[in-house]
Structures are given as C-alpha cells and as structure tokens.
C-alpha cells in the first residue's frame with residue numbers, strides 16, 4: 207500500500223580524524239532514528255550536515271569553500287537544504303575553551319543555518335523540530351540512550367570511548383574544539399560493542415583523543431609517565447573488550463607516548479589486539495618537544511618502541527610529526543630525521559606547522575621558519591621515511 211510518505215533526506219560531509227567519523231556515525235544514527243534517509247547527493251538533501259575539522263587551515267578553507275557548492279546546487283535545483291555545521295570549527299568558538307569569537311565564524315559562513323558543537327549532537331531533534339523538518343511525535347519517540355551509531359563498513363566499527371582532551375599540546379586546537387576530556391562509562395562502551403557484534407561486526411576501533419587516559423581523573427592522568435607501573439583503566443577496558451565473543455580484532459586511536467604504561471604494553475600481547483599501533487612522536491628533538499608541551503622525551507619514545515617490539519614482535523608503527531615548529535633549527539629538525547632512520551614507521555603523517563589561532567604556539571611563539579624551509583624539511587623527511595620503509599619491505 208502506498209502511503210505517500212516521503213522520508214526526508216540527509217547528507218553528511220565529514221572532514222578530519224576518526225573522532226569526527228565516529229561523531230558523524232552518531233549523527234546518522236540520530237537522524238535515522240528520526241526517520242531520515244541518507245543520500246549521497248546534495249541536490250536530493252533536505253538536510254546537509256558538515257562535520258568540520260580545525261586541525262589545519264586547509265581543513266577550514268575546505269569548509270569555507272562549500273559556499274560555492276551550495277550556491278551552484280541552489281541555481282540548479284532551486285532549493286537550499288537546511289545546513290548544520292558541526293565539529294571542531296564550532297567547538298573552537300563555543301563552549302568554555304573558546305579560541306576566537308563565534309561571530310567571526312558566523313560572518314564567514316552566512317550559509318549555515320545552525321551550529322552544533324561536538325557535545326551537542328543529541329540536541330539535533332530539537333533543532334529539526336524548531337525548523338519544521340520533523341514533527342512533535344518524532345521528538346517524543348526519540349530516545350537518546352537508544353541511538354546506535356551508523357557504521358559504514360560491514361564488519362569494522364568505530365566506537366568513541368572518550369571525548370575532548372586536557373593535554374594542551376601548544377600547537378593543537380583539540381582541547382578548545384572538543385573541550386574537556388570526558389570518558390564514556392565502561393558499561394555503555396561494552397553494551398555498544400556487544401550490540402555491534404549482534405549486528406555482525408567483528409573488528410572494533412576504540413576512538414578518543416588520548417585513549418590511554420580513559421577513565422582516569424585529571425590529577426591522576428598527569429602523574430603518569432611513559433613506561434611507568436601504573437595500572438591503567440584503559441588496559442582493563444581492552445581486556446574486557448577482548449573477552450567479548452565475536453570480536454576478532456581490536457584497534458585504538460589515538461595513543462600518546464607520555465602515558466603508555468608497562469601494564470598497557472603487556473595487554474597488547476592479547477591475540478585480538480591489532481599489530482598496528484599509532485603513536486604520535488611529533489618531533490625527534492627534546493627542546494622542540496618541550497616547546498610543544500609534549501610530556502615525553504625522545505629517549506622515552508625510543509624505549510617505549512623497544513619495549514613494544516619485545517612484548518609484541520609483530521608490531522608495526524605509525525606516527526605523526528610536525529616540521530617547522532616555531533624555533534625549530536635545521537639541527538633540531540635533523541634529530542627528527544635521525545629518529546626516522548632508526549625507527550621504521552609503516553605510516554607517517556608528516557605535517558608542515560601552521561599557526562592555529564588562539565593556541566599557545568600561535569600566541570607565544572614566532573612562526574619563524576620560512577615556508578620554503580618548511581617545505582624542504584617536509585620533502586626531505588618524507589624521502590627519508592619512504593626509503594627507510596623500503597629497506598625493510
């Protein structure tokens with residue numbers, strides 16, 4: 207029987223890291239619980255959500271560039287979807303750790319109808335009710351605790367275990383964009399994973415800005431150092447996830463070197479834990495690391511890598527590095543090169559430093575490495591990384 211009912215359609219554009227992918231999956235879960243259907247075509251969408259990233263200026267520029275796309279779509283179809291901006295660009299101007307004024311963002315994005323920061327996803331139904339995209343009945347039926355994040359793949363799911371970050375690395379926008387670090391409860395996480403297994407998922411990636419500090423109080427997490435004997439709640443959580451029947455592979459991201467304890471290293475020996483480990487080193491020079499407010503030294507990192515190799519000989523590493531950080535001399539950069547000659551990284555995200563408004567590095571350091579020099583360092587390190595990888599392939 208035809209009812210004539212046509213579900214509203216939504217399109218989500220996701221930029222940035224796995225945390226944003228996981229948030230977009232939750233937004234999809236909310237919208238589908240409200241009766242929306244996903245489309246991949248802007249021209250068909252009633253609702254367009256752009257989940258933004260602030261990590262680099264380039265990511266923000268991509269968002270500003272959407273104005274043109276929406277305009278072209280309007281000229282072709284004669285309609286404009288309701289536009290919601292979510293993610294880190296909104297988080298950076300709202301909440302208690304504002305990096306710059308909300309009005310500045312509003313002025314640059316007049317095509318956005320509504321802004322929600324990463325902690326406001328569950329307010330989407332109220333917004334949609336207010337603008338008439340859904341009725342009262344849909345909101346009444348909506349149960350936030352019953353929302354299941356939509357997963358794009360058939361067997362691999364991304365599950366957020368914590369949100370935000372309190373580390374304040376001086377170059378990074380995340381503590382502002384995503385706010386204070388908050389851990390989800392163990393019960394909620396295990397319930398979600400068990401539910402995913404019931405839907406056929408066997409590979410899970412646990413996501414957070416710093417998963418190692420999951421479940422720790424603020425004071426406790428700053429006591430912990432690389433290789434210490436602290437028992438981490440996160441290691442316990444990994445063991446619990448490992449016990450879930452039907453789970454075959456477990457990954458986690460992001461993990462930092464400064465709170466990678468012996469207990470966590472031991473836990474990685476469990477057979478379902480993936481062989482790939484992503485640990486951001488950021489620089490191979492201790493003075494640069496100090497200016498970045500990283501809480502590890504190069505020696506800590508090297509000893510962590512050695513302990514990991516001993517505990518799990520099949521382990522493979524990925525990392526993040528910034529070249530051209532304020533004040534980084536050619537010699538200090540060469541220390542990072544040396545590190546890349548010693549450690550083989552299967553994956554390396556090598557970034558050129560660019561100041562992000564409102565961060566300590568932007569406020570207190572001079573961006574004194576020329577763009578030409580930064581580009582040279584980027585290409586030099588990329589070549590070293592590629593050839594060191596080749597030697598071991």
Ligand code: SF4
Nearest residue numbers: 371373374375378380
């Ligand atoms: S640990 Fe540092 S780099 Fe990672 S999200 Fe937190 S502040 Fe940013």
